[in-house]
Amino acid sequence: MIDKATLYEALAVLVAVVAGGVAWRRFHPLSFWFGVGFPARAVWLYATWLHVASACKLTHKRRRWRISLDTVPVIGSASREAMAVVERRHLRRVEVERAPRLGIIRPSRLGWRLPIKLNDGQIPDDFAKVAERLAHAWRAHAVRVLDSKPGKVVLIATRKDPLITVAPMAPTPDDLLTVRPGVLENGRPWVIDFKTVPHWLLAGATQSGKSTLMNAIIRGLAPQPVALVGFDLKGGVELTPYADRLSALATTRATCVQLLEGLVSELTHRMADCREHGVRNVWRLPEHLRRTPIVVVVDEVAELFLMADKAEKEQVAKTATALLRVAQLGRAFGVYLIVCGQRIGSDLGPGVTALRSQLSGRVCHRVNDPETANMTLGDMDPAALDAARAIPTETPGVAIVAGSDGSWHRARSALTTEAEAETAAHAHRELTTPWAQLVRTTPRAIPDDQAA
Template sequence: MTILASSDPSAGATWPGRVLVVAALVASGLLIVGPALRRRSPAAWWLLLGYPASAFHVARTWRALMAGCGLAVSRRPALTVVSGLVGNGASPPQPRVPRHGFIRPTGAGFELVARLLPGQLPDDFVKAASAMAEDWQVHAVRVTSLRPGVVRIAALYADPLAAPRVPRTRGPVRLLRVVVGTLGTGAPWVIDLRRIPHWLIVGATRSGKSTLIHALVAGLAPQPVALVGIDCKGGMELSLYSARLSALAIDRAQAERLLSALVDLTLARMTVCRTAGVRNIWGLAEKERPVPVVVIVDEIAELFLVAGRHEKDEAHAAGTALIRLAQLGAALGVFLVVAGQRVGSDLGPGVTALRAQFAGRVCHRVADPGTAGMTLGDLNSHALKAAQAITPEQAGTAVLASGDGWERGRSHLVTEADAEAVATAHAHLTPALPELSAALA
């Protein structure tokens, strides 16, 4: 059998050329349709075009950027380098720079981890975040400590809070878990009362505080939970949800009686759990488990401000009951969401003691720095600075913090009409709690 060899020496080299031509055509096509793709599908545009270009740029300029930010370390003392230059005419040795890992794409940008050099601190990278964002031409860069000696650098190519989208709900909704907005990372903003049972929400007028509460109630209304309202401004805010509320107190006297009844309800549940030999209501059989109760308190200052002896006694009793609920309620199915325009120590020592019980904090734009400090100051100084930087034009934007860290977020736009419609549509799910209704009779 005779094997014929090709006489054309370029035949074996045609396939790399074809691959390059095809790659060039694909790249040209992507560049042409890029603007339209970015408008219609930002996520696809980012993965196909934005991310590869950004990753290449970061890898190419990393050493120069680290040197420019003061994060590079010379390999030799300065005199040795100068001596070498004068004596031998050699180029100075390249400085050491922090090593970085794989540049991983995310839904809203990219992130990488970097290992600190000896003597460096995470705050050194935090201070360089603005320079990184400028060099990489992204919206923002955030640096967090991942573990000792390692930082995570997350970059956002655009502001996810500019126009947050309501995500599609997939699968069954978890009890007491509500997606209320979008985080600054592009991830859903989730309030999960099973994980963080009590929340403090503050914000000035038209800052987005009420919108967040609307979103939370709209997410809880379809769930098998009891909603209880305390609105000492005559019920002007929470009466929107009256069709879905098991009880609503509209002044301080009613609030004091309702909170006392809630404490009694909690103690009764404690007895049930102790008899059954379980540590919380979630250890009870489903048929025996009492309904979870979410207590929403609007304008906490109205509950604590006093103008006379009689009001002082009511405020003290209401504050004490609220603190007891915060201490005991999580394991017994009673959860607190307390909101207000202003929260400060001038409202009384009860406010400070109550604040300590709230693991979840949300701070919108506030009218005074003391409220922001009371809300976030004991959790994270960086979160406090971020909250104080919120402008009036950023309605709905807030800083949320807990023991897990802090994030910027923006709640979905849920209007008063939307919240009222959702509450009315699910009025049939309102559980009867006679012990609470009797307190308001």
């Protein structure tokens, strides 16, 4: 018999433990996760794996020999009613379910990482298809599949959406042509490195976060020794605030053509420089001959391709051709593109489709029409397209980011206001290279007898 005092004591201890746990979780959720949440989750996950894998159709059936113990009734000879029971061992072939073997689960700040050995005949895609089911079964925000080695996958689970709040990124003036506009879903910084992926397409419906991302990129590039050139046919409303840091800004169709011709001419010069020195790109030129890298920012690309009347047809054609040339030649000769658009459809003409194929970096915010999502991510992993379609209106700035290597991430830009980007542009205005110094417009032949 437990006396009352002991019972009260036990209850008091229980209440103290629960209250302590609640307070720990509330005031230091990260250490609570590592100390309590993760170990409990890991035990539960291993214990329920066969059941979860079976529900997700990840198990294989195998026939196995099993010894089973059967009880057999024996009817006695003296009386028909008298029965005895004997136990007999039987060797039987039975069907057993076999789940893919789990490796050692490891915690991370955002969730956990679980390596899994694939069953024979399985491929990583089998797991990618049921990633959402696994996320629900494990009470996780999302599960992503990495195929690490042949025969193995690593599942990355995130407990809650890390993109709900994104802290502003520190400017990184030391990394030339690299900006960190936000964070990726895995908690790592989102890095845009123009030297690795030279041209970017930023798509998104209205109020989806395109300008905010552009602000973050301009703020990141402003302190770097790069030239910025703007194209803004929405009357310059988007890019004029950064005019201090722009070497040139085109706000009319005529200036667009003029600036693009200037860029193509400069590219021809850079190409000739490389040929003269027998190198394949500007980064291999002797340092004193290297020209300032140029980042071309195009706001609302559709405006460049739409024509109000036939008179504009020639200018549109010239713009499309020159922009395509800049994209084709730019990657080797230090001219990079950021092309922004609400709607990027094939109805804007073949120029858009050709340009898109040159823009290997893709950022797809929430979009309204499936064609824009298709044009932005359609040639990537179909799962990226599904993830883009699932971006809710309540989280502007969330986007699917895909690089040229086929990998993709959910990411969110840090909220960077126009005023912040304008302040950065103004503060670093002394780094602006005047247009006349930036581009060489005198005709120059490319030597064709000194192959690189």
